[in-house]
């Protein structure tokens with residue numbers, strides 16, 4: 001296993017790889033097809049060989065398919081991997097119905113996840129959103145009880161407000177905040193990120209490419225069957241405007257001899273020692289490029305160009321967090 005920069009999740013939390021492997025797109029989401037399972041498992045193995053030990057899943061990704069896949073992949077390598085699982089989102093026929101974070105439901109979910117993953121303890125267990133019908137005390141308190149039972153090691157949260165984060169952390173130390181963050185989604189810089197830093201909580205930042213917008217490979221309009229057509233930043237004039245911004249990113253990347261995706265990941269990494277880019281990869285060919293992004297250094301001028309071109313609000317249409 002190679003050495004890779006580490007990040008500590010929470011003040012007394014575990015050290016994990018500074019780049020996380022998002023496994024969501026290894027299962028069918030938004031009604032799409034399931035990617036090649038052999039390649040997905042090979043990607044997990046190669047990521048582990050490269051020192052990427054943080055694997056991210058949710059019990060609702062592919063209705064359990066994702067956990068079964070990860071369980072299969074790490075069967076012989078449990079201790080090479082740090083497994084982060086989200087729970088609580090309820091889906092029917094691939095459509096989200098809401099959240100169920102009643103203590104009785106959480107105690108049920110965990111056992112199914114452990115069985116699918118084939119393990120005794122989940123490293124990081126996190127409600128995927130909050131459930132307004134259940135007090136934060138009860139949600140976090142129930143996961144804290146699972147720690148006492150030995151079924152969970154650390155608590156994380158996801159897509160939460162700054163106030164909820166403070167509240168959650170006052171009930172039990174929160175190790176990680178999983179949140180959408182990229183050049184195209186910077187709204188959390190004004191409240192959530194400073195609170196996470198103040199409380200010593202690690203930030204697991206996903207959607208670094210803003211679902212492909214920042215890869216430089218997107219063209220307008222998207223194919224009619226593309227799920228992103230549902231979101232206003234990928235529609236009509238908004239998309240044309242947003243892709244003009246991406247041209248600046250493409251030019252900057254080209255001058256630096258790297259790819260737009262690498263710049264997008266490197267910019268997230270640069271935002272703080274406590275921030276980890278969590279990137280979806282379902283094929284091995286992505287790994288060298290995305291790992292190399294950890295070594296990219298920006299000049300002050302380059303950072304200024306990125307920060308002004310992608311100032312909060314520069315990308316038109318709804319943000320990731322507004323969904």
Ligand SMILES: NC(=O)c1ccc[n+]([C@@H]2O[C@H](COP(=O)([O-])OP(=O)(O)OC[C@H]3O[C@@H](n4cnc5c(N)ncnc54)[C@H](OP(=O)(O)O)[C@@H]3O)[C@@H](O)[C@H]2O)c1
Pocket residue numbers: 021022023024025056057086128158159178179206207208209210211212215261262278279280281282283286289290
């Ligand atoms: N907490 C939450 O609410 C939440 C929500 C969404 C996602 N997540 C987690 O965060 C992870 C990342 O989120 P995401 O998938 O939305 O965003 P992302 O990491 O930006 O990935 C989006 C797409 O970028 C592609 N990609 C990766 N590397 C690339 C490269 N070098 N060049 C071009 N394209 C590249 C991936 O394609 P391939 O698959 O083809 O490699 C993927 O389809 C997920 O896997 C999941 O674990 C959490």
